[in-house]
Amino acid sequence: MTIHRVPWFLAACAIVLAAAPASAQPAAASMAWRTDVPCTAGRNPALTVADTPRAASLPGCVRAHCIAMPDGRRVCACTGDTTIVVRVEAGGRTVHEWPADYSLSGSAESLRAMHGDLDADGKPELIVSEWMDMSNGLGIRFYRLSIFNGADPARPPLRVSVDDFAPDGSFVRPAGGGTCWLLSTRWTELRDPRRGAGMYFTGQWMRYRDGRLEQDLQRRIVVRRLLNSFRRGGVRGEPLAHLRDRRAEAWYGPVAVLPPLAGTRTGTVMRVKGDSVDVAITPHQIEVFPYVGALGYGDDDGNTVSALLVDGPTGRPWPRGYNPAPDWLQRAPVTIRTYRDEGRVVHLLVVGPEPSATGSR
Numbered sequence: 588m589t590i591h592r593v594p595w596f597l598a599a600c601a602i603v604l605a606a607a608p609a610s611a612q613p614a615a616a617s618m619a620w621r622t623d624v625p626c627t628a629g630r631n632p633a634l635t636v637a638d639t640p641r642a643a644s645l646p647g648c649v650r651a652h653c654i655a656m657p658d659g660r661r662v663c664a665c666t667g668d669t670t671i672v673v674r675v676e677a678g679g680r681t682v683h684e685w686p687a688d689y690s691l692s693g694s695a696e697s698l699r700a701m702h703g704d705l706d707a708d709g710k711p712e713l714i715v716s717e718w719m720d721m722s723n724g725l726g727i728r729f730y731r732l733s734i735f736n737g738a739d740p741a742r743p744p745l746r747v748s749v750d751d752f753a754p755d756g757s758f759v760r761p762a763g764g765g766t767c768w769l770l771s772t773r774w775t776e777l778r779d780p781r782r783g784a785g786m787y788f789t790g791q792w793m794r795y796r797d798g799r800l801e802q803d804l805q806r807r808i809v810v811r812r813l814l815n816s817f818r819r820g821g822v823r824g825e826p827l828a829h830l831r832d833r834r835a836e837a838w839y840g841p842v843a844v845l846p847p848l849a850g851t852r853t854g855t856v857m858r859v860k861g862d863s864v865d866v867a868i869t870p871h872q873i874e875v876f877p878y879v880g881a882l883g884y885g886d887d888d889g890n891t892v893s894a895l896l897v898d899g900p901t902g903r904p905w906p907r908g909y910n911p912a913p914d915w916l917q918r919a920p921v922t923i924r925t926y927r928d929e930g931r932v933v934h935l936l937v938v939g940p941e942p943s944a945t946g947s948r
Contacts, residue, residue, distance in 0.1 A: 619761070620792070620806055621831050625824050626703060626758040626767040633767050634703030634714075636754040639696075640664065645674075654700045662700045662715055673698065673717065675735070682741060685733075687717065699754055705795040707766045710737030712795070715744075716752055725786070725813075727751060727774050731908065736798045745798055748908030750774050751788075751819070756827040759792075768803060769793045771906040772826045777810065786813040790830045791906065800909060802901050807837035845935075849927035856919045856938065859910050864896065864936060866921055876923075876934055892932045899939035 626634035640652035640663075648665040653676075655661055661676040664687065671687035701714040713735040720729045730752035733744035749757065750773040758767045770790050777787040792806035809830045811817065822828050829835065857865040857873060864876045876894045877884060886892050896905045899922070919938050926933040 618837065620759075620790075620809060620837075622762045623759040623827060623831070624762050625756050625827055626760050627755045628824070632703075633760060634701050634705075634758050637662075637700040637702065640698050652698065654698065656700060656713065657702055658711075660713065662698065662713075664698050673715065675713070675715070677740070683735070683744065688719070701754055701758070703758070703767065704737065705734070705758070705767050705769075706737075706797065708738060712737045713740070714758075716754065719748075725774070726819075732769075734795060739798075742798060745795075745800065746908060746910070747771065747793075747800065747906045749906065751826055753825050756824045759827050766794070768806075769795060769800065770827055770830070771800075772830075773907065774813075777812075779812070782812065787811065788813065788817070788826070788829055790826065790835075791903070793906065800906070802898055802903050804901060808903070809835050810838050811835035845926040845933055846928040846931055847926060849925045849932075851925070852923045854921050854923060856921050864894070866923065866936070868923075876936060886932075890930055890932050892934070894934045894936060897935050897937045899937045 626632060627636055635657070637654045637656055640654050643651045643653040643663065645651040645653075645663060645665055648667060650666040651663055653661045653663040659677065660682075661674075663674045663676060665672050665674060672684050673687050674681050675683040697718040699716045701716070702711050703714075704711045705714075706712070715733040715735075717731045717733075718728060719731050721727065722729075727750050729748065729750060731746060731748050732752065733746050735744045736742050747769070749769075749771050752772070757770050757772065759770050760767045769792075771793050772788065772790050774786060774788055776784060777789075778784045787810045790809045792803040793800040794803050795801075811829055811832060811834055814834075816834065817829065819825075819829075852868060854866040854868045854874070857867050859865075866874050866876065868874055877892075884892055896909075897903070898905060921939075922935075922937040924935040924937060926935070
């Protein structure tokens with residue numbers, strides 16, 4: 588099967604995250620995000636943003652830029668004759684290296700690094716952000732984050748993709764102190780029964796713990812519609828600042844607005860590797876689902892196909908590009924719910940028990 592990436596604005600029509608609430612329910616716990624603060628703020632910030640990359644000389648690199656970290660490590664972008672790679676170096680040797688897979692390495696903001704204790708174990712994590720791409724029209728910036736475990740720096744990083752990431756507003760914590768959450772943000776088209784359809788900025792609070800992201804059930808998914816009052820860029824503390832605004836809302840209800848249901852199957856997760864999920868449908872049949880989150884790809888039949896990994900107990904989608912730990916996903920039960928209309932196919936891979944019929948918790 589040949590996979591063809593589909594532009595974001597077409598993919599946005601393929602699946603809609605965080606469906607509109609039936610009614611506003613401003614419970615105290617659900618409104619707590621309005622008092623959150625960036626982890627980089629205050630006299631004793633929980634997260635420190637390193638300086639911007641500086642030109643460096645590295646073996647095998649035609650051009651290189653490196654970021655010096657407080658613990659002696661370096662994060663470098665190495666441009667070769669035909670490739671770009673990102674390296675994490677310690678003690679003069681490369682500890683991690685991966686393809687950059689983007690062409691925006693010339694700007695200072697294309698590669699950033701942060702340092703802070705995300706899980707309060709006394710061992711700071713290293714966070715590397717890469718600006719991967721930018722959409723036409725709205726100018727959405729797509730970022731990939733790599734989080735290296737402070738307790739085991741040699742372990743491969745956790746990776747997750749977010750939209751319009753900013754070092755000074757994407758990791759947040761309560762104003763009274765506490766651990767840092769990742770505010771996982773993305774743009775998507777939603778249909779509100781009061782306002783109709785439109786583009787919404789959505790935020791989902793994720794807790795980092797021992798190399799994994801966990802859904803924070805004390806925080807609802809929060810959305811804010813793109814209106815003339817939504818001033819993007821240059822806002823201090825964004826993206827958190829956008830979702831602290833009074834026009835942002837906590838949303839309730841089902842996980843997605845989907846095409847008509849075409850069929851349901853059950854299986855067992857065999858492997859999550861890279862951008863795919865292998866599911867055993869029967870003992871002798873294994874189906875591979877390209878795990879591309881809400882982004883779509885074009886199949887050989889001309890359909891736009893999307894796959895979304897959903898946490899069954901909570902009913903919430905995992906962020907795009909995130910592999911929620913194959914050590915516990917392997918052999919996990921999965922319900923494959925396939926939705927289809929003309930030219931569009933959506934697979935929801937619901938891992939574990941599904942939420943109640945009343946919607947996500």
